[in-house]
Amino acid sequence: MWVIESLTNLIQENMSMLIEGIGDTLYMTFVSSFFAYVLALPLGVALVVTREDGLYPIGFVYRFLDIVVNIGRSVPFLILLVAIQPLTTFLVGKSYGSTATIVPLVVAATPFIARLIESSLQEVDHGVVEAAQSMGASLWTIIIKVLIPEAKTSLIVGATIAVGTILGYSAMAGFVGGGGLGDIAVRYGYYRYDGEIMLITVILMVLLVQVIQAVGMKIARKTDKRVI
Numbered sequence: 001m002w003v004i005e006s007l008t009n010l011i012q013e014n015m016s017m018l019i020e021g022i023g024d025t026l027y028m029t030f031v032s033s034f035f036a037y038v039l040a041l042p043l044g045v046a047l048v049v050t051r052e053d054g055l056y057p058i059g060f061v062y063r064f065l066d067i068v069v070n071i072g073r074s075v076p077f078l079i080l081l082v083a084i085q086p087l088t089t090f091l092v093g094k095s096y097g098s099t100a101t102i103v104p105l106v107v108a109a110t111p112f113i114a115r116l117i118e119s120s121l122q123e124v125d126h127g128v129v130e131a132a133q134s135m136g137a138s139l140w141t142i143i144i145k146v147l148i149p150e151a152k153t154s155l156i157v158g159a160t161i162a163v164g165t166i167l168g169y170s171a172m173a174g175f176v177g178g179g180g181l182g183d184i185a186v187r188y189g190y191y192r193y194d195g196e197i198m199l200i201t202v203i204l205m206v207l208l209v210q211v212i213q214a215v216g217m218k219i220a221r222k223t224d225k226r227v228i
Helices: 002-013 013-048 060-073 077-084 087-092 098-122 126-134 139-150 150-175 180-188 195-223
Strands: none
Touching: 013 098, 013 150, 013 180, 013 195, 060 077, 060 098, 077 098, 077 126, 077 150, 087 098, 087 150, 126 139, 139 150, 139 180, 150 180, 150 195, 180 195
């Protein structure tokens, strides 16, 4: 019981710092998720459409995009975080802080999300697509009114996974002053050898992921036409 009491007192003493850390973490996570999806959605659609059995096969385009996505997913986030610091500084004027961390988060998350989108769109029943084609629907009509709506539930599940992953990436940014709970864990937990602060930040990160997961899966179940 004394452990719980000690953690409770520590939370109360550092409440403002922890609340700010949670806010920064959520800010980085959701803003970077938004911009990553802006980039990844057309990329994921292009991967599905241009593949050999796609709606508009273009072999060299598919192979190029496939290689780019594979390379993007292969670079560890911490290495990417340091490697693109000049780009981050150019875009936001500095290479540290929660806003600066959004740049590498977007770069790291885009290829990962593109693969999730590609996988979701490939799950769409080919019969539905063929029916739309037989009625003379254009490529863009099939993409916007058939592929994406039919894959909606899978896309939401993928988004839930992506947001949770990006939240985990944001914690790694703490090693270079990225802000948020990760920064608190590194500055106060790791460098000052404060195990209790480290434990609290880990618990908070786990709780945030669980809440995101629960909300995302609940939305997915409500949109799933197979659920009676």
